Amino acid sequence: MEPTAKLSKKRISESTIHRLSLYYRTLSLLEKENYETVSSKELAKREKLTPAQVRKDLSFFGTFGTRGLGYPVIELKKQIASILGIDRQWRVALVGVGNIGSALVSYKEFSRQDFHIVKLFDNDQRKIGSNHKGIVISDIKNLETELPEAKIEIVIVAVPATVAQYIVDDVVKAGIKAILNFAPVNLKVPDDVYVRNENMSMELEYLSFAMVNEHPKKKVK
């Protein structure tokens, strides 16, 4: 059966995309464990999902498996990489080289996954010009000129919440269409700009809610 690239009009749900990320990570692991093929059942078990969910998710994008056998690990991993758009390098800039910013620069998972932080910006004179993990920190004043020059496609925002919107306004002016935001604010951006928020308080608050209310988990088969 040939893997087919469906170019369907149907909107794919956010959950499906997130699960593709999980499948990708698990397939990498399976590859290391020398699995040649994997069934939807096994994949589901590892992700605490149902096999039907796994098959349905994949079916939105094509047919990748062999009946009676399962999915070829290496090939499926490649296909998911292609679907997610991580079969290429993304040039990433980070604004705000503080506590969390510095941590992210050192985060090996990003570079392993072809997200390369190649530019850093800050407004602190003590930081500007200094070399941080092999990257010279640029002055935030030069954001609008240097982002296009460096062919940046994704910007990570790690500045204080009070200035995040101003920074993002400039980031958008520079033509950037994708932003990963760590500041605890709702950013306003034009319709054609994608923003994802990392909100750690939200997850802690979920834990808090769950404990206080003995919130039942979704049943898992």
Next chain:
Amino acid sequence: MEPTAKLSKKRISESTIHRLSLYYRTLSLLEKENYETVSSKELAKREKLTPAQVRKDLSFFGTFGTRGLGYPVIELKKQIASILGIDRQWRVALVGVGNIGSALVSYKEFSRQDFHIVKLFDNDQRKIGSNHKGIVISDIKNLETELPEAKIEIVIVAVPATVAQYIVDDVVKAGIKAILNFAPVNLKVPDDVYVRNENMSMELEYLSFAMVNEHPKKKVK
């Protein structure tokens, strides 16, 4: 109309809880801006949601508004805090005082929201015993005894992925029921333990997918 605390059997969706966190943050902002009341319309606008969504979310927990007027900002904030269980202090420990761990210890939003990191653990002899932001780093060997001693209720896991499961096994043995995990692995825990994962690659991959596929956003009114 009296605010009523519904003790319903119905499972509240994860999305609703996450939105409560957003409402809470926005209400804090509205309080600072000296709003006395706020309508579901205004709240929705700030969160990029529909007014109906806001009202429905709140209605699961009681009736907090006044028809013709809206919701009293301070009172609603209190009510949401009570629902989320953040009207009290949570004692938090963090394991793995590395790049991301250190950043989290410095994260003021946590302490402002009554999540207090009061204990740090690591296995690096150079770090153990040293004072980090006013907390002496403990030896990971003492995890099982010191977690109960310090009355810890939530543990943040910020150790390398390869050891995360072992750490979590010990954390669970120590009786902890809530874990915030930063390691990129699917942790196995008993049914009565809540785990939330912070997966930053997932969000970057979502951005990647969205850009490559020109993924339409959900329509927003």
Next chain:
DNA sequence: ATTATTTTGTGAAGGTTTTCACATAAACAA
């Protein structure tokens, strides 16, 4: 070969979440 077994891919069913739409109630204006 033939049969039993495995496992995919997918319509349809079932379940959950969001949105609609309106009765209801409070506030405000005249």
Next chain:
DNA sequence: TTGTTTATGTGAAAACCTTCACAAAATAAT
């Protein structure tokens, strides 16, 4: 007062997402 406006709270409808269940296809066993 009375009427007009505003805005909640909520069943019902619509949209969306997950699971079911089974035909189809491939493998493995006899």
